[in-house]
Amino acid sequence: TERSLILVKPDGYRRGLTGEVLRRIEAKGYTLAALAVTTPTREQLAAHYAEHEGKPFYEPLVEFMSSGPVTAVVIEGEECIKGFRSLAGATDPTAAAPGSIRGDLGRDWGEAVQQNVVHGSDSPESAAREIGIWFPGLSS
Ligand code: GTP
Numbered sequence: 812t813e814r815s816l817i818l819v820k821p822d823g824y825r826r827g828l829t830g831e832v833l834r835r836i837e838a839k840g841y842t843l844a845a846l847a848v849t850t851p852t853r854e855q856l857a858a859h860y861a862e863h864e865g866k867p868f869y870e871p872l873v874e875f876m877s878s879g880p881v882t883a884v885v886i887e888g889e890e891c892i893k894g895f896r897s898l899a900g901a902t903d904p905t906a907a908a909p910g911s912i913r914g915d916l917g918r919d920w921g922e923a924v925q926q927n928v929v930h931g932s933d934s935p936e937s938a939a940r941e942i943g944i945w946f947p948g949l950s951s
């Protein structure tokens with residue numbers, strides 16, 4: 812089976828949506844392998860978002876992501892990387908389909924960066940890298 816790294820971002824945490832996200836993950840049939848509430852450091856975020864360094868939304872993104880607690884979750888299940896991206900919906904909450912986490916719950920007004928509630932790894936390589944960043948002690 813596959814593992815993926817999920818974050819309930821600061822907007823999701825502040826709005827009390829952590830349980831709702833976990834509910835959808837479990838209802839889909841994925842299991843929780845690790846879970847932690849933590850306020851990300853800039854170092855963690857620089858590693859996590861290395862691919863976006865230099866993009867116009869990079870600084871606002873790091874600022875937003877370090878603004879409060881997130882819930883980091885390792886999920887496990889058959890093709891859960893692709894499957895969770897599908898549960899999450901499109902990056903832009905306005906374009907995300909109703910029924911998806913971002914389509915139902917995300918917002919993109921009033922802030923410099925899209926407040927899209929969740930992050931999910933986009934490939935097996937990203938998942939392994941990101942699990943190492945958020946759960947350095949976890950064996951794969
Ligand atoms: P993650 O699961 O969070 O990685 O989202 P993603 O893979 O769907 O998007 P991507 O990795 O391309 O971007 C990371 C995050 O940066 C997004 O989730 C948004 O919060 C933010 N972001 C990405 N693109 C844009 C953009 O064009 N404008 C703004 N304002 N924010 C963006």
Ligand code: MG
Pocket residue numbers: 933
């Ligand atoms: Mg991404």
